[in-house]
Amino acid sequence: MVSPQAGRDIAPATGKLGVMLAGLGAVSTTFIAGVENVRRGSGLPIGSLTQMGTIRLGKRTDHRTPKIKEFVPLADLRDMVFAAWDPIPDDAYSAAKKAGVLEPPHLEPVAEFLKGIKPLPAAFDQSYVKRLTGTNVKRGKNKRDLAEQLRQDIREFKQRSGAARLVMIWAASTEVFLTAGPAHQNLAAFEKAMEQNDPAIAPSMLYAYAALMEQVPFANGAPNLTVDVPALQRLAEERTLPIGGKDFKTGQTMMKTVLAPAFKARMLGLAGWYSTNILGNRDGEVLDDPESFKTKEESKLGVLEYILQPDQYPELYGNIFHKVRINYYPPRGDNKEGWDNIDIFGWLGYPMQIKVDFLCRDSILAAPIVLDLALFFDLAQRARLSGIQEWLSFYFKSPQTAPGLYPEHDLFIQQTKLKNTLRWLMGEEQITHLGIEYYEKA
Numbered sequence: 001m002v003s004p005q006a007g008r009d010i011a012p013a014t015g016k017l018g019v020m021l022a023g024l025g026a027v028s029t030t031f032i033a034g035v036e037n038v039r040r041g042s043g044l045p046i047g048s049l050t051q052m053g054t055i056r057l058g059k060r061t062d063h064r065t066p067k068i069k070e071f072v073p074l075a076d077l078r079d080m081v082f083a084a085w086d087p088i089p090d091d092a093y094s095a096a097k098k099a100g101v102l103e104p105p106h107l108e109p110v111a112e113f114l115k116g117i118k119p120l121p122a123a124f125d126q127s128y129v130k131r132l133t134g135t136n137v138k139r140g141k142n143k144r145d146l147a148e149q150l151r152q153d154i155r156e157f158k159q160r161s162g163a164a165r166l167v168m169i170w171a172a173s174t175e176v177f178l179t180a181g182p183a184h185q186n187l188a189a190f191e192k193a194m195e196q197n198d199p200a201i202a203p204s205m206l207y208a209y210a211a212l213m214e215q216v217p218f219a220n221g222a223p224n225l226t227v228d229v230p231a232l233q234r235l236a237e238e239r240t241l242p243i244g245g246k247d248f249k250t251g252q253t254m255m256k257t258v259l260a261p262a263f264k265a266r267m268l269g270l271a272g273w274y275s276t277n278i279l280g281n282r283d284g285e286v287l288d289d290p291e292s293f294k295t296k297e298e299s300k301l302g303v304l305e306y307i308l309q310p311d312q313y314p315e316l317y318g319n320i321f322h323k324v325r326i327n328y329y330p331p332r333g334d335n336k337e338g339w340d341n342i343d344i345f346g347w348l349g350y351p352m353q354i355k356v357d358f359l360c361r362d363s364i365l366a367a368p369i370v371l372d373l374a375l376f377f378d379l380a381q382r383a384r385l386s387g388i389q390e391w392l393s394f395y396f397k398s399p400q401t402a403p404g405l406y407p408e409h410d411l412f413i414q415q416t417k418l419k420n421t422l423r424w425l426m427g428e429e430q431i432t433h434l435g436i437e438y439y440e441k442a
C-alpha cells in the first residue's frame with residue numbers, strides 16, 4: 001500500500017500521445033478541430049478542467065493554487081496526434097462540415113490538418129446501430145478476425161505517428177441495449193463468443209478488446225455496455241490498464257446531477273421530473289431508434305435513484321415520476337434544447353415547480369470532456385492505475401464502479417473525488433473541508 005503522503009511514481013509524459021477515436025462524427029471532429037485551434041491560439045479550451053482548472057493545495061492561508069496541468073504531469077496539447085475509425089468515409093474536415101457544429105472561422109484555417117485525418121475502416125454492424133449504413137467497413141471471417149484487424153490498425157498508427165503512448169475513446173454512435181451475459185464473464189468465453197459471432201459481442205466491445213490487448217487505455221463516451229463487463233474489466237486489471245465509462249455527462253444530465261443533490265441537501269421533496277430533448281444531429285437520428293434510445297434512457301434515468309436514495313427518504317423521494325424523452329428534430333442540428341419540468345415540494349408538502357430550458361450545443365459540451373479523458377487516462381496509465389477509474393466519474397452519466405459499489409452521481413462529490421485523487425497521486429494532503437484549525441488554535 002502506498003501511504004497517502006508518498007505520492008505515486010508517475011512516468012513522465014515524454015513523446016507524442018496518440019488519441020484513437022472510435023467514431024469520427026460531431027463530437028470527435030469538434031474535439032480534434034478544437035485542439036488544433038487551441039494549439040494555434042485561435043480559441044480557448046473552455047470547459048476543460050485539465051486546461052483551465054486549478055487545484056487548491058494545503059491550507060487556505062497557504063495560497064497554493066496551481067493550474068491542474070502544472071500540478072500533474074499531463075501530456076501537452078502540442079504532443080497530441082489523432083486517428084479515428086468510422087463506417088462513413090468522410091475525412092475529419094467533411095465530417096465536421098456535415099456535423100455543422102463549428103463555424104468557418106474555426107474550420108477553414110485548420111482544413112488541411114483535418115483533411116489529413118481519414119477514418120480507418122470500422123468494425124461496424126448495422127444490427128447494433130439501426131439507423132446507420134456505412135461503406136467504410138472491415139470484412140472478416142468472424143468478430144475475432146475484426147478485432148485482430150483493429151489491433152493491427154493500432155500497431156500501424158503507433159508506428160506511423162511515432163506516438164509514445166496511446167489512448168482510445170469510444171465517441172461513436174449509441175448501440176442497441178445489451179446486458180452482460182455468459183459471453184462476457186471471462187476472457188475465454190469472450191474470445192470464443194467472438195469466434196462464433198455471438199450477438200452478445202457488439203462492435204464497441206471489439207474496439208475495447210483490441211485496445212486492451214495492445215496495452216491501450218479505453219474510455220467509453222456512449223452508454224453502450226462495451227467495457228462494463230467482467231471479462232474486459234479483468235483483462236484491464238491484469239494488464240494494469242485504466243478503463244472507464246459510460247456516456248459523457250454533458251447537458252441535461254449534468255444539470256440533473258447538480259440540482260438533485262441540492263434538493264436532497266435541503267431535504268426538499270420531489271414528485272416528478274420530466275425531461276425532454278429536441279435535437280437534429282446524427283446522434284439524434286440514431287437515438288430515434290427505440291433500441292438505441294433504450295440504452296440512452298437507462299443511462300439518463302439512473303442518476304436520480306442513486307442521488308436521492310428513495311429507500312432512505314421514502315416521504316421525500318419514495319414516489320417520483322421520472323421520464324426522459326429524446327425527439328429527433330432536424331432543424332436544430334447539434335444545437336439541442338433540453339427542457340426539464342421539475343415538481344418539488346417543501347414545508348408541510350406544499351408544491352413548487354422549477355423549469356430548466358438548456359439551449360445547449362451538444363458537441364461543444366462534449367469536446368472538452370474528450371480532451372480531459374484522453375489526458376487523464378494517459379496520466380492514469382503512467383501512474384500504473386488499473387481497471388475502472390472511478391475518480392473520473394465526473395465525466396460520465398453512468399459511471400462504472402467496482403462490483404457491489406453504487407455509483408456516485410453528485411457532480412460536486414465527483415469533483416472532490418477527482419481533485420483528491422490528483423492530490424493523492426502527487427503526495428499532497430487530502431482536503432477535508434473541516435477547517436477547524438482556522439478557529440481553534442493548538
Ligand SMILES: NC(=O)c1ccc[n+]([C@@H]2O[C@H](COP(=O)([O-])OP(=O)(O)OC[C@H]3O[C@@H](n4cnc5c(N)ncnc54)[C@H](O)[C@@H]3O)[C@@H](O)[C@H]2O)c1
Pocket residue numbers: 022023024025026027028085086087088099122123124125129132134170171172173174203204221222223247248249250251281282283286362363365366
Ligand atoms: N454530444 C454529447 O453531448 C454527448 C453526450 C453523451 C454521449 N454522447 C455520445 O457520443 C457519441 C458520439 O456523438 P456524436 O454527436 O458525435 O454522434 P455522431 O452520430 O455525429 O458520430 C458518431 C459516429 O460514430 C460512427 N460509428 C457508428 N458505429 C461505429 C463503429 N462501430 N465504429 C466506428 N464508428 C462508428 C458513426 O458513423 C458516426 O459518424 C454518441 O454515442 C452519443 O450518444 C454524446
